[in-house]
Amino acid sequence: MDFPVTRSFVCSYGPGKLLKRSEKPSTELERLNLLITPLIRNGQSVHQIYLTHANEMTCSEKTLYNYIDASLFDVRNIDLPRKVKYRPRYKKPEFKIDRGCRIGRNYEDFKKYREGHPDTQIVEMDSVLGNKGGKVLLTVHFVNTSLMLAFLRDANTSQSVIDSLDAIYRLLGRECFENLFPVILTDNGSEFSNPRLMEYGPSGKDILRTRIFYCDPSSPYQKGSIEVNHELIRRVLPKGTSFDNLTQPDIFKMMNHINSYKRNKLNGRSPYEMFRFCYGEGILQKLGCLPIASENIVLKPRLLKHST
Template identity: 45%
Template sequence: MYGSLTRRDEQLRKHLTLSDRKSIEKCLSQGVSFAEIGRRLEVAPCSVSREVRRHLVQWEKGGWGRCMNDCVHRKSCFQYDLCGASPACSKKCSICPRCNSVCPEFEAEECSRLLKPPYVCNGCRERRGCTLKKRLYQARNAEDEYTRVLHEARRGFNLCSEELKAIDEFFSKGILQGQSVSHIIASQRNRAPCSESTARRLIHAGAIAVRNLDMIRVCKMKPRRGEKRGVKVDTKCREGRTYEDFQEFRFRHPDAAVVEVDSVIGKRGGKVLLTMMLRNCNFMLAFLRNGNTAASVEYWFSWLFSQLGEVLYRRMFQVLLADNGMEFSDPRALEFDPEDERRSWVFYCHPGAPYQKRKVENNHGLLRRVCPKGTSFDGLTQKDVDLMMSHVNSYGREIFNGVSPAQLFVSMYGTAALRLIGQRIIPPEEITLRPSLIFRN
């Protein structure tokens, strides 16, 4: 039936509804094929296939009365007390929920049925007794994820990094010389890369180098009501980089070094900090930026790549986990070096889920002891920020039995790497986590 649809019908069926997704979930649980589901919904089978693969959910639960165990040796394993939890433990390790995390011979098994349609376990008859990781299609989860991506794609300005750079070069020089946006466009109308209203919105959003403070008349105007619009460089940046994709990548590469990245805001419209937390040693880096833009984030990652060198950078920054802020919306600039060779993988947390990168969020508490909320960063330099982070990273952690992140960092990457990023180890008796460390007024 879907082959007889008119062009207008196809356009109307471009997006599936919640009712369609519930029908897909019900049909999958009944073992209905993609072709039959497509006929019932009047869409192409490939659309159903893409919908299921795009929104499937990893389900780490075992079978009925049995814990999850996806080791290939689970049926022939006779190991006992691998974790050493109790000398009197008589439980076989293969039926213990800690087995996969402590066994040195663990080798993951993936169900071969998930490699072919329908790619999910919804209609599998052996699902109740299966102890492997499962994949499910859930209509409500698929609808929520679809809505979230749709809203994010429609926010901000749909401009690529090259277009933003061209607009920046065209307007910034004249504005810094005291010229107005309208004067710049009127004098070079044939070369203007955008309209006057677009240029003003970009300046107001902090997308280019100049700000409202650089325009005298704008400073005197009363600000309009309404939410400040951010600039998303790539509106589809989250596709293939969701938190589920991150978990799957971590499952395939458990030893990959993960770095959680975030932004710390001072006063609105002022300078911003970019923070990076190395999960393997709780070591945090911070860099000062004039605005909360994607270009400023790209600059500091490029600086680190040039400072540390290709080999060391790839060891430290294999995986980047960020939130959905506009400043992280240009993943390709972070994933590839100037020679277009991959150097990192970028993934995004769910919106409103800071706990998914809890280490960097928790460590901001130490940073806020020096820079309380509402403090302006405009009077700081990068040297001040490096000093602050040296004190923060030299502070001993209870989780490491009093050893500091800076000491762990040196043991993993060497003293030279610490010096290259502008930090040093502070003696314990000299550590200061008060505003007086960098604010001298």
């Protein structure tokens, strides 16, 4: 199926994967990735690389292993000379880029911010998982209109979330992005543990583009709107379905059907219609959104049967 009006987004986002990193490193993680990945692929150990390039390292050797465990580099544990031979003795805790990410951003802080800014529109953000270790979705839900966007990611990493937000920012421009994303509420998943780069962009020190807040642990009801909308995704992609053969145009197609589905809470209107009324159709087209006639809406796995 052709998506002519989504071409601007697909060109910047890339079919089925995120934007490729620039050859010139723009973050410290990218610089480390460019340094160690070729050497590991040549059969060198992390220890050997660390000893040889100690003066170029800004973290410990253990942190490098943590980055590889968290899939933040282009190499994986299976690429390491010895580590793959050993069975883990215990289940490792979730790896968080910034363990202090919730300071000043917890749910109490969110409520206080809303008290001072009652008219601020809220965006909820989450992940929908396919098979373990495979592709995942980043979901973005505009609470005031019930419109939800979804972006396919190759792995459930912090960097892939940052790349997704950066792609949307470049596509919409600063003014439009800040208008649509003043506040993002998300959960405590490790993929959301680098708020600085989500809030400020690739350099982490530019002008604030959004504010990140976190729900309390084990409290998905605090972002209940997006959780309810996930049920519609699961009608098309039931739990246990692999996302590995899906592409971003497939995800656009699914979300177009979901966003055209009329809701009682919107007085019989669809999220697409509500968003168009509030923000205009031009933004919808940039984001890859198209209306689907009511009689043509399909919320069954057969909608993407060729890809799953």
